[in-house]
Amino acid sequence: MQEFGSVECNAEGDEESSDLLKTLVDNRHNLVKAATRITGCPSRAEDVVQDAFFRLANGPAQGLPLKARxxxxxRIVHNLAIDSYRKQALEQRYTTCEEEGTNAALDSCTPETESLNQETLDLVELALKQLPERTRYAFVMYRVHGKQQKDIAKELGVSPTLVNFMIRDALIHCxxxxxxxPAR
Known part of the structure; x- marks a missing residue:
């Protein structure tokens, strides 16, 4: 990616911009390393440094002393790396393969975690049995079956507010x- 090291600036006002570009080219290796620490990917880090180059080449010249350059x-590379990381995280959230999502839980499930999960489910089941039937029904219908509180309220002949309180109380009890x- 040394191709951006050969950019020439023709106008007098571009001299300061050229100094920034020279600073970027001179520190390219360290900039890529810094961006890699943030993005977690060397090729994305290279892209970040390239983006910084274009931003500096096309941006207004800054009257900065040598040390501040x-x-x-x-700072530009750092900010662009953070933006890249955030964009990557957002893309992964919405574009992961359906198979990856179903296999993730299976791959990470060890016998210990499976046992702990089963214990927790058993405790929740016991806790639900201790609740009044109407509260248990409201909780299960809402949390397990995804039924709306207003629909549960109609079935039980109570207000949606009361259903909300029953669900809250059941959750607290469980x-x-x-x-x-919960983490605070």
């Missing part, structure tokens, strides 16, 4: 029984 270039403390 390197900091400025590193958390207490499995000694679950």
């Amino acid at each position: 390197a900091s400025y270039v590193f 958390r207490h029984c499995v000694k679950y403390e």
Whole structure:
């Protein structure tokens, strides 16, 4: 990716921009390493540094002292690397293969985690049996079957607000029984 090292600036105002580009080219290896630490991928890091090059080549010239140029270039690469990482994370969230999602849980499930998961399910089942039938019904219909609270309220002949409270109370009871403390 040394091809951007041969850019020439013809106008007088581009001299400062040329100094920034020279700083980028001189520090390219360290910039790629810094971007790789953020993006987690050397090829994406190369793309980030290339984007920084084009941004500096096309952007307005900055009157920066020699020492500040390197900091400025590193900051641009740092910010672009973070943007790239965020974009990659967003893309992965919405474009993962359906098979990857179904196999992920199976691949990471060890006998220990499977046992712990089964214990937790047993505790939740026991906790649900301790609840009044109407509260248990509202909780299961909402959390397990995905039924809307207003529909559950109609079935039970109560207000949606009461259904909301029953679901909340059931959740609190289940958390207490499995000694679950949510992260704060």
